[in-house]
Amino acid sequence: xxxxEVEGKNLTLGVSGMLWEGSLVMVDQETGSLWSHLLGACMxxxxxxxxxxxxxxxITDWKSWKARNAKGSLAWLPRxxxxxxxxxxxxxAGLGLGLVEEGxxxxxxxxxxxxxxxxxxxxxxxxxxxxxDLSAEAASIFSRLVDxxxxxxTFSENQCLDNETESxxxxxxxxxxxxxxxxxxxxxxxxxxxxxxxxxTFHPKTTVWLPDEKP
Amino acid sequence: xxxTTSKPSxxxxxxxxxxxxxxxxxxxxxxALAISKWQDWQFRASESALSLAMTEHAIxxxxxxxxxxxxxxxxxxxxxxxxxxxxLSAEEAKGKIEDNELVLGVTINGESRAYPLNVLTGxxxxxxxxxxxGRRIAATW
Numbered sequence: 001x002x003x004x005e006v007e008g009k010n011l012t013l014g015v016s017g018m019l020w021e022g023s024l025v026m027v028d029q030e031t032g033s034l035w036s037h038l039l040g041a042c043m044x045x046x047x048x049x050x051x052x053x054x055x056x057x058x059i060t061d062w063k064s065w066k067a068r069n070a071k072g073s074l075a076w077l078p079r080x081x082x083x084x085x086x087x088x089x090x091x092x093a094g095l096g097l098g099l100v101e102e103g104x105x106x107x108x109x110x111x112x113x114x115x116x117x118x119x120x121x122x123x124x125x126x127x128x129x130x131x132x133d134l135s136a137e138a139a140s141i142f143s144r145l146v147d148x149x150x151x152x153x154t155f156s157e158n159q160c161l162d163n164e165t166e167s168x169x170x171x172x173x174x175x176x177x178x179x180x181x182x183x184x185x186x187x188x189x190x191x192x193x194x195x196x197x198x199x200x201t202f203h204p205k206t207t208v209w210l211p212d213e214k215p
Numbered sequence: 216x217x218x219t220t221s222k223p224s225x226x227x228x229x230x231x232x233x234x235x236x237x238x239x240x241x242x243x244x245x246x247a248l249a250i251s252k253w254q255d256w257q258f259r260a261s262e263s264a265l266s267l268a269m270t271e272h273a274i275x276x277x278x279x280x281x282x283x284x285x286x287x288x289x290x291x292x293x294x295x296x297x298x299x300x301x302x303l304s305a306e307e308a309k310g311k312i313e314d315n316e317l318v319l320g321v322t323i324n325g326e327s328r329a330y331p332l333n334v335l336t337g338x339x340x341x342x343x344x345x346x347x348x349g350r351r352i353a354a355t356w
Contacts, residue, residue, distance in 0.1 A: 001321050002353045004344065013342050013353040014296025018287035021274060025287045026342060026355075029296055034287065036280065037341075037355065043285040055352055057321040063314035065329050066305055072320070072327030074308040075354065077300050080340050084317040084332035137317070193356060204276040 001057035002040055004028075006050050021201055038194060038202045054190035060138035060172055061086035068173055086136045096196045097139040098203070099189060101126055105203040109196055112211055113139055117171065118155035120144065121209065128189060129153050130209075131160065133171040139193065142174040142186035294339035302328070319356050323348030330354045 004011045009030060016027035016034055024037035033045030040052040058065075063086075065072070091114045098107040102124035113119070113132035120129050127144040129151075144151050151162040153169065160169045167179025174186035200206055274280045303311065312318075318329035326348040335343060335354065343354040 001319065001355065004351045004353050010351050011353075012296050012298060012344050013355075014344075015294055015338050015341050016287070016289075017291045017293040017338065018289050020285060020287040024341060026353075027293065034285075036285075039280060041280075043280075043282050043287075048282050052353075055321060055323065055350070057319055057354075057356070059317055059319050059332070059356065061314065062308075062312050062316050062318050062329065062331070065318050065320045066308075069320065069322070069327040069329070070305060072305060072322075072329060074303045074305070074312060074318075075300055075328060075330045075334065075343060075345065076303050076308070076311060077334050077340070079331070079333045081333045081336035084336070085313075085315045086317060087315055201274060202280055204274065204279050 001055040002052040003055055004052065006047060006052065021198075023198055023202065036202070038192070038198060054192065056188040056190045058138060058140055058172065058188070059193055060133070061136040064133070064136040064138060064172055068170075090137055094196045095193060096199060096208075097130065097141060097191045098194050098199045098206070099123060099128070099141050099191050100203070101189075105199075105206040106209060107194070107196060107199045107203075107206055108139070108141075108209045110137070110139065112209065116211060118153045118160055119209065120152045129186070130191075131169075131171040131174070136172065138172050139191065140172065140174060141189040141191040143189060144186070146181070146184055146186065291338050296344060297340065297342060298344040300343060319354060321347065321352070321354070323350050323352070328354075332356070 004013055012029040013026045013035065014029065016025045018025040020036060026035040026037050028035065031046040033042045033047040035042050035052065040054060042048050042050045091110050096107040096109040098105060104124040106123050108119065108130050113130065114134055117132040117134060118129065122128065127150045129142050129144050131140045131142065149164065151164050153160055153162050160171055161167065162169065162181065165180040167176045167181035169176055174188060176182050176184045274284050278284050312331055317332045319332060319335065320327065320329045328347050330343055335341065341355055345352050345354055
């Protein structure tokens with residue numbers, strides 16, 4: 001999910017019909033510049049060198065989304081696919097949730113996330129937590145900084161709690177559901193769901209989270 | 216006399232024709248072979264140049280993604296961009312989308328919208344241009 005305002009210009013992005021290393025290349029209608037879909041960076045044309053801002057988003061199932069966004073709207077056109085459903089096991093498909101922070105990048109594989117639904121981690125010095133709600137195959141990255149306090153989270157008995165206040169947190173929204181933090185909201189970071197191999201190609205210096213890591 | 220002079224001339228003509236045919240074949244056949252070989256070589260050369268170019272420009276730690284390492288290939292013709300599609304309320308969405316369908320959801324300045332992955336798939340559907348919470352966005356994943 002990208003913001004399309006670049007230097008005061010509103011861009012209309014679309015598919016160029018080109019692939020770069022097997023990955024989609026987008027084109028903007030206004031300048032004809034070519035953009036890497038995975039990097040959100042302009043690779044050729046008048047806007048070369050510019051980057052699109054990633055808008056934090058969440059992939060989850062409709063049931064989860066509508067329960068948490070009752071007033072939300074739905075973009076609709078006749079389906080062009082049928083395969084994207086929760087419970088259809090994308091867990092061994094090589095997908096992961098990646099993040100770029102201050103030039104550093106890391107990816108957390110869905111297969112690992114299924115076994116580790118709450119991962120306290122750090123990237124480029126920023127304390128973050130990766131949440132995975134297995135029921136909806138929904139992966140998110142949030143900052144662990146609330147006010148000036150760095151929280152750490154644990155997952156037990158189907159509940160996510162922070163160790164500092166023992167408040168409970170929603171794995172999909174990052175909102176505190178009960179406890180002293182109730183009503184507070186973790187800041188979602190712009191994680192990107194990507195094929196793991198493609199992520200490693202486009203971020204040659206990426207690190208990959210492995211289950212034996214103890215951050 | 217007429218007969219003796221005309222006879223050798225017929226034979227001579229035939230000999231000349233045969234020699235000409237043999238000579239033509241001697242030139243034409245190798246030429247055709249050479250042309251076909253050259254074409255084959257040219258095809259292989261262009262193929263190997265392409266694979267060489269792809270190997271040379273393959274992105275890696277030494278050759279990270281950048282405008283210099285950008286070598287895209289046109290695989291389908293460019294489809295029109297998508298900016299016009301119906302926006303349904305949660306009420307209107309009932310009966311259209313099923314509970315287990317995955318959606319790309321976003322909330323900006325208190326406004327939320329979901330884009331079903333089953334709608335956001337295919338060369339002419341990968342990117343939806345939209346406006347939400349006062350911002351212009353491209354819904355894609």
